[in-house]
Amino acid sequence: MRRALALAGLGLAVLILQSVATAVLPVRFVPDLTLLLAVAAAVSASTLEGMLISTGVGYGADLLSGSLLGQHALLRLGAFLGTRVVSAQFHLKRGLPLAVCAVGVTVADALGTAGLGWLFAGDPMLGLHAPLDLAARAGVNALCAPLMVGLLDTVLELLTEREARRRDVRLETRRPVL
Amino acid sequence: MRELLARLRLPLLFTTLLVFTLASMVVDRRVSQGGGRDHSWWTGILMEIAVPIQKVLTFPIEATSHLWSRYVALVDVQEENDALRARLARLEEQNLQFREALVASGHLQRIVQMREGFEVPLLPTAVVGQDVSPWFRSVLLDRGGGHEVRSGMPVVTDRGLVGLVTATSPRAARAMMLLDRQSAVDGIVQRSRARGIVRGRGTGKLEFTLVVRGDDVQVGDVVITSGLGGVHPKGLRIGEVTEVNVGDSQLLHTAVLRPAVDFGRLEQVFVMLHRGPTMRLLYEGEGDLAADPEGSRETASR
Numbered sequence: 001m002r003r004a005l006a007l008a009g010l011g012l013a014v015l016i017l018q019s020v021a022t023a024v025l026p027v028r029f030v031p032d033l034t035l036l037l038a039v040a041a042a043v044s045a046s047t048l049e050g051m052l053i054s055t056g057v058g059y060g061a062d063l064l065s066g067s068l069l070g071q072h073a074l075l076r077l078g079a080f081l082g083t084r085v086v087s088a089q090f091h092l093k094r095g096l097p098l099a100v101c102a103v104g105v106t107v108a109d110a111l112g113t114a115g116l117g118w119l120f121a122g123d124p125m126l127g128l129h130a131p132l133d134l135a136a137r138a139g140v141n142a143l144c145a146p147l148m149v150g151l152l153d154t155v156l157e158l159l160t161e162r163e164a165r166r167r168d169v170r171l172e173t174r175r176p177v178l
Numbered sequence: 179m180r181e182l183l184a185r186l187r188l189p190l191l192f193t194t195l196l197v198f199t200l201a202s203m204v205v206d207r208r209v210s211q212g213g214g215r216d217h218s219w220w221t222g223i224l225m226e227i228a229v230p231i232q233k234v235l236t237f238p239i240e241a242t243s244h245l246w247s248r249y250v251a252l253v254d255v256q257e258e259n260d261a262l263r264a265r266l267a268r269l270e271e272q273n274l275q276f277r278e279a280l281v282a283s284g285h286l287q288r289i290v291q292m293r294e295g296f297e298v299p300l301l302p303t304a305v306v307g308q309d310v311s312p313w314f315r316s317v318l319l320d321r322g323g324g325h326e327v328r329s330g331m332p333v334v335t336d337r338g339l340v341g342l343v344t345a346t347s348p349r350a351a352r353a354m355m356l357l358d359r360q361s362a363v364d365g366i367v368q369r370s371r372a373r374g375i376v377r378g379r380g381t382g383k384l385e386f387t388l389v390v391r392g393d394d395v396q397v398g399d400v401v402i403t404s405g406l407g408g409v410h411p412k413g414l415r416i417g418e419v420t421e422v423n424v425g426d427s428q429l430l431h432t433a434v435l436r437p438a439v440d441f442g443r444l445e446q447v448f449v450m451l452h453r454g455p456t457m458r459l460l461y462e463g464e465g466d467l468a469a470d471p472e473g474s475r476e477t478a479s480r
Contacts, residue, residue, distance in 0.1 A: 019307060023239050026382075027381070064228055064232070065316065066316030070203040070206065073195075077192075077195055123360065133381065137312060
């Protein structure tokens with residue numbers, strides 16, 4: 001329960017940070033932190049936790065965005081799954097592979113957004129300027145991805161240590177007396 | 179059996195989440211298309227949660243920006259104040275001359291009567307949050323259905339058009355800005371009356387498309403709402419032409435607009451508590467516009 005609450009708190013903190021970044025930075029240079037959390041969850045968390053974190057933070061983004069309810073949740077779930085598949089083949093804890101993966105996931109996310117926009121609204125919403133925006137966003141996400149993985153690693157380590165300390169360990173020091 | 183369930187737990191969870199997200203998108207789309215988004219309970223609950231969170235989030239940013247703009251960045255304010263006072267005096271003099279001319283021709287009285295006929299109440303509303311997704315451009319407002327705000331109502335500032343309310347809950351509303359890629363407004367060039375569609379590009383600029391090639395559009399022209407879409411009232415300032423792209427098309431050309439409103443610094447906006455005929459048709463199901471005196475009057479005015 002404590003672990004679930006802590007991870008939910010992390011998701012909320014990411015949304016808060018994203019919201020602050022949106023208000024401060026030019027839109028092209030705002031890192032997509034909810035997407036990066038899904039990537040980090042695929043690299044560091046268990047499958048169950050990762051799926052729930054990704055979908056939860058996606059719904060949170062839907063709440064604070066003009067998208068359809070569930071659109072970001074679906075895309076974050078897809079990002080988690082894609083990164084999980086890639087992480088089975090490559091060691092994504094290292095900086096460069098993770099950055100390359102973040103670029104790939106950002107592009108896939110943009111294509112997913114366009115596909116869902118086309119499917120549900122009849123308009124892919126990607127104009128001629130999209131590649132330039134996308135390149136900038138992918139670059140920013142690549143830079144921020146190792147930080148997000150580091151943050152999630154730290155949180156998960158803290159939670160695991162605390163759980164280990166709280167666990168009851170019984171040492172059998174005596175033989176049972178007959 | 180237990181072993182099988184344990185093995186299928188993750189695929190089952192994934193399938194459930196996938197179906198749930200898709201279903202919520204389909205339902206949300208259907209509700210918004212049907213025009214009933216004002217009272218969808220899940221949107222309402224989520225937006226009610228979002229408003230206080232966004233207020234807390236934006237407070238330190240606003241406080242810092244206020245501190246900067248009101249106390250730190252006031253170096254040249256005396257000179258600027260003098261220049262503005264001089265300009266105000268000139269404008270007041272001009273305004274007086276114009277008023278005299280209008281009164282003399284009897285136009286002022288007719289304009290006053292017309293304004294009374296089309297007066298739209300404006301509700302001041304604070305912007306409490308911006309869109310967190312880079313692909314969408316919307317804002318969260320702190321007034322909602324409880325203050326008579328409804329989906330389809332235009333949102334403006336003193337500088338011009340901001341966008342359109344797209345969803346409401348009792349105490350919050352979401353407005354899609356002109357910059358959003360899904361936004362399209364029928365506009366005209368104020369000087370030459372050239373007509374086109376103003377579309378959002380997802381960036382800080384707007385695109386004025388579908389302008390007939392022969393029409394006169396020049397850099398510096400002001401584009402206003404035409405009122406023809408039946409969504410926004412006529413005459414709201416949209417932006418200024420900064421670039422004209424003739425392109426290869428034989429029939430149409432486009433222009434780039436700088437929005438009249440500074441979307442990066444939106445703090446307070448006004449919701450026009452009035453839906454245009456198209457929005458009334460969509461949200462209230464009023465099929466016979468001719469039977470509605472308000473609607474027919476507005477249509478006639480355009």
